[in-house]
Amino acid sequence: MTGGPILTEFLQIMLLLGAAPLFIGWVRTLKCWAQSRDTAGVFQPYRDLARLFTKDVVLAENASWIFRFTPYLVFGTAILAGGIVPMLSTDLPLGLSADVIVLVGLFAISRFFTALAGMDIGTAFGGMGSSREMMVASLAEPAMLMAIFTVSLADKSTSLSHIAEVAFSSQALLKPSLAFAFLAFVLITLAETGRIPVDNPSTHLELTMLHEAMILEYSGRHLALIEWAGMMKLFLFMALGSALFFPWGIDKSGDLSGILLAGGLLTIKLGVAGVVLVLIETGLAKMRLFRLTEFLGSAFLMATLGMLSFFILE
Amino acid sequence: MDIETVASLSSFLAALVLLTAFAMLVQKRIYSLIHLFAWQGLLLSANTAVVGYVAAKHHLYISSLLTLSLKVVLLPYILHVLIHRLKIRKEIETIVNVPMTMLIGLALVIFSYHLTAPVRELSSLVTRSTLAVALATVLIGLLMMITRKHAVTQIIGFLAMENGLFFAATSATYGMPLVVELGVALDILIAAFIFGIFFFHINTAFDSLDVEKMAKLKEVD
Numbered sequence A: 001m002t003g004g005p006i007l008t009e010f011l012q013i014m015l016l017l018g019a020a021p022l023f024i025g026w027v028r029t030l031k032c033w034a035q036s037r038d039t040a041g042v043f044q045p046y047r048d049l050a051r052l053f054t055k056d057v058v059l060a061e062n063a064s065w066i067f068r069f070t071p072y073l074v075f076g077t078a079i080l081a082g083g084i085v086p087m088l089s090t091d092l093p094l095g096l097s098a099d100v101i102v103l104v105g106l107f108a109i110s111r112f113f114t115a116l117a118g119m120d121i122g123t124a125f126g127g128m129g130s131s132r133e134m135m136v137a138s139l140a141e142p143a144m145l146m147a148i149f150t151v152s153l154a155d156k157s158t159s160l161s162h163i164a165e166v167a168f169s170s171q172a173l174l175k176p177s178l179a180f181a182f183l184a185f186v187l188i189t190l191a192e193t194g195r196i197p198v199d200n201p202s203t204h205l206e207l208t209m210l211h212e213a214m215i216l217e218y219s220g221r222h223l224a225l226i227e228w229a230g231m232m233k234l235f236l237f238m239a240l241g242s243a244l245f246f247p248w249g250i251d252k253s254g255d256l257s258g259i260l261l262a263g264g265l266l267t268i269k270l271g272v273a274g275v276v277l278v279l280i281e282t283g284l285a286k287m288r289l290f291r292l293t294e295f296l297g298s299a300f301l302m303a304t305l306g307m308l309s310f311f312i313l314e
Numbered sequence B: 001m002d003i004e005t006v007a008s009l010s011s012f013l014a015a016l017v018l019l020t021a022f023a024m025l026v027q028k029r030i031y032s033l034i035h036l037f038a039w040q041g042l043l044l045s046a047n048t049a050v051v052g053y054v055a056a057k058h059h060l061y062i063s064s065l066l067t068l069s070l071k072v073v074l075l076p077y078i079l080h081v082l083i084h085r086l087k088i089r090k091e092i093e094t095i096v097n098v099p100m101t102m103l104i105g106l107a108l109v110i111f112s113y114h115l116t117a118p119v120r121e122l123s124s125l126v127t128r129s130t131l132a133v134a135l136a137t138v139l140i141g142l143l144m145m146i147t148r149k150h151a152v153t154q155i156i157g158f159l160a161m162e163n164g165l166f167f168a169a170t171s172a173t174y175g176m177p178l179v180v181e182l183g184v185a186l187d188i189l190i191a192a193f194i195f196g197i198f199f200f201h202i203n204t205a206f207d208s209l210d211v212e213k214m215a216k217l218k219e220v221d
Helices: A005-034 A044-054 A065-084 A093-097 A100-120 A124-155 A160-169 A176-192 A220-245 A256-283 A289-313 B003-026 B030-055 B059-086 B098-122 B126-147 B151-173 B178-206 B211-217
Strands: none
Touching: A005 A044, A005 A065, A005 A093, A005 A220, A005 A256, A044 A220, A065 A093, A065 A100, A065 A220, A093 A160, A100 A124, A100 A160, A100 A220, A124 A160, A124 A176, A124 A220, A124 A289, A160 A220, A176 A220, A176 A289, A176 B003, A220 A256, A289 B003, A289 B098, A289 B126, B003 B030, B003 B098, B003 B126, B003 B151, B030 B059, B030 B126, B030 B151, B059 B151, B059 B178, B098 B126, B126 B151, B151 B178, B178 B211
């Protein structure tokens, strides 16, 4: 039985919407185990989202359209990104029209609007969060693009579907350029998704917030959409890492058994990625803000070294 | 193992050597710096053994063992003892602007790539592409000596430079003759002892190993 590419696309977006809270729940559960605390269960993020959706939205009097529009835009770009990254299959209609540079652009748009919304209300914390987020972005995005260019050079395309297919079929295991790009990608993922050495996702102290400070004024369904989009972003980065560096099992033809196999392998890969993420997060403390330049500078260094070693050694 | 696999293994080790060189460039803690130096020695020794296998030159196994015993065990041990005896408590050192140092390091890698490009065209050895990495390691060691202010870290930079030279010899010509390598190894060992003695003298004269303090030698300001 074969399903059309449109159906695969649809399945993939459904998977993203449905499994992103589960992945966050898995990471939080693991973290609780690592710190020997009681867990709230892997399904707690679903309950959180459901609770937020039933609550009323509280808007500031001087909130402009940007503030109301941003949650929908952030949510929409996350879904669109889910149509580009090959998670189950490389045979995606959207994957043909948008490559990995578009993907970086999508993340940049949603970040730009979140930063605007943070400043829109005019509270001190919102502006502070926006300025910090933009500082991190200005350092993380060049490194991200550099890491992606390295992978594109090695696989000779910027289309994610094509990269996944080439990387799957090539036999070389010890590629220094890809190893460097992977290290850079791990550092960037931590920065972009606001995980521990860069930002603490569970902090309640406004002064130390980066991402959270920007969305402090949101409530109700707006907050639910932004939180959900944040979970999807983490999920997407993990899926992107899997497509770029470990594309085993991602289906090419679009038939049902292949997609099921890809889904199973993706579950295993995400499970392992969650463990690694928790190991990193429990092993490290949050960095001082001004040491982030060193952290993201080393991500840029790794990515550039990857590109150089492609020319020098391969 | 076929020759292709071994060559790619050698490139991978070269990339790791470059990574340790960069890590040493920005590492602020002295003990971690010594551990990184030992790791670099270990990678170098593994690479020498791999090259020895590719080229079927058996004296490279001996120089690999020599590297292992000298640069992974003996020199880090001497440095450890030195730091312990000198009672260097403040082991965190300020480096001038880490991101800038990294960018200069990257520029050095590109520079050495261009510098070794003609050699790569002429050479027919399997390891010819790692020559650029070796030269970059030498230059980064030099950069480390320039950007650091502590005498012990400057010496580690010097030893890292020597690592790069050894690496260059292995990748450019499949290693120097054994007699030369034995001589160099002995030189390094003697140098480490002499450095140790000098450190004690500097420490008693200036009460510090910060080389900036030596400006006090000037008679007039």
